[in-house]
Amino acid sequence: MNPAAAFMVSSEGITLKTLFAYYITGLPMDLVHAFGTALFILIAAEPMLEKMDRIKVKYGIVE
Numbered sequence: 001m002n003p004a005a006a007f008m009v010s011s012e013g014i015t016l017k018t019l020f021a022y023y024i025t026g027l028p029m030d031l032v033h034a035f036g037t038a039l040f041i042l043i044a045a046e047p048m049l050e051k052m053d054r055i056k057v058k059y060g061i062v063e
Contacts, residue, residue: 002026 002022006014056062 002030 003019005026006019006022010018
């Protein structure tokens, strides 16, 4: 999203310096997002996959 933000906000041309500034200012949010995603996967992935497997078998979706 950082390059998209640079293109949407900037009325003048995008330079490497401007793009780098957007990446640096967006880094904390990107890190929080990555940590939250990893935590969610660690906690919820296994139960969700088990439920999806039960649905596949129940409705004959796979094989």
